[in-house]
Amino acid sequence: MSELIITRTVAELRSEMAELIRDRDATSVGLIPTMGALHGGHAALMQAASAAHEVVVASLFVNPLQFESPLDLERYPRDLDGDCQTMQANGVDIVFAPTVEEMYPGYPDAPMIRVTSGRMGTTLEGASRPSHFDGVATVVAKLFNIFDPPGPARLHAYFGEKDAQQVMIVKRMVADMNFPVTIEPVPTQRTEAGLAMSSRNLLLSSEQEESALALSKALFALQERAQAGRDWDLDGLRQQVHSTPDVTLDYLEVVDPATLEATTELPALALIAAYVGSVRLIDNLMLEPGTLLGVNRPVD
Numbered sequence: 001m002s003e004l005i006i007t008r009t010v011a012e013l014r015s016e017m018a019e020l021i022r023d024r025d026a027t028s029v030g031l032i033p034t035m036g037a038l039h040g041g042h043a044a045l046m047q048a049a050s051a052a053h054e055v056v057v058a059s060l061f062v063n064p065l066q067f068e069s070p071l072d073l074e075r076y077p078r079d080l081d082g083d084c085q086t087m088q089a090n091g092v093d094i095v096f097a098p099t100v101e102e103m104y105p106g107y108p109d110a111p112m113i114r115v116t117s118g119r120m121g122t123t124l125e126g127a128s129r130p131s132h133f134d135g136v137a138t139v140v141a142k143l144f145n146i147f148d149p150p151g152p153a154r155l156h157a158y159f160g161e162k163d164a165q166q167v168m169i170v171k172r173m174v175a176d177m178n179f180p181v182t183i184e185p186v187p188t189q190r191t192e193a194g195l196a197m198s199s200r201n202l203l204l205s206s207e208q209e210e211s212a213l214a215l216s217k218a219l220f221a222l223q224e225r226a227q228a229g230r231d232w233d234l235d236g237l238r239q240q241v242h243s244t245p246d247v248t249l250d251y252l253e254v255v256d257p258a259t260l261e262a263t264t265e266l267p268a269l270a271l272i273a274a275y276v277g278s279v280r281l282i283d284n285l286m287l288e289p290g291t292l293l294g295v296n297r298p299v300d
Helices: 010-024 040-052 070-075 080-089 132-146 161-177 199-203 206-228 234-242
Strands: 005-007 028-034 055-060 094-096 154-160 181-186 247-255 268-276 279-287
Touching: 005 010, 010 055, 010 094, 010 132, 028 040, 028 132, 040 055, 040 080, 040 154, 040 181, 055 080, 080 094, 132 154, 132 161, 154 161, 161 181, 161 268, 161 279, 199 279, 206 234, 206 247, 206 268, 206 279, 234 247
Parallel strands: 005 094, 028 055, 028 154, 055 094, 154 181
Antiparallel strands: 247 268, 268 279
């Protein structure tokens, strides 16, 4: 296992990356953009990238542009040493861990030019967090430019399907802006009980983690009903989630996976968001007729 190279500036990152690509005669580079507080879902992204590319790189940056409140930004869990150990154990060669000033010189007055997520960023999660996806699109666009590999090597960026709306927006940005990047979605990783792995889970108490299972249980109930051709009864499932102790439902919707428009046709994507205490969690699941999809179904 090679030593993880930790870089703090764009210049350092590009220099180390170019040298490694040259030394390994690499034709492709796998990128895992992260905000840290790494878990099994991130490990799955790293392992997928490591299996497919000669060089694997990652970013570790808590992006202030995608937080709606200073308190939420401050509370976001951070563990640089632990994250670096996780990266090294899962095949990452180089990590870029910049300061806010390195990413956005002059912040908070910068960046003056930002990427808009358009209509896709104003619905569902974007309706509840109005500036969130513009912040995501801006930082991801910067990272694609920062990590753009030299020579013939092509960049492949890995994103978890738990953040389904984010993946769709990033894919659309790449297509609309002609970024020379291939987006590689990786299935949601879940605990044995069915809870989608998230860095925000670290903020939950054991009792709240139990309550948070209401999100995945609702999604799997929808999946079973879709498979069986039964009525979805979204209102009933919404009430079930909302009545769970310490859980406040924001939305439970079923949409076209290509457009995010509401649909009653299959295949479809079910998305849910709720506050468990003060912690916002999201999850999603594909609904299709026939064989049930997904792994680690919630325990009754």
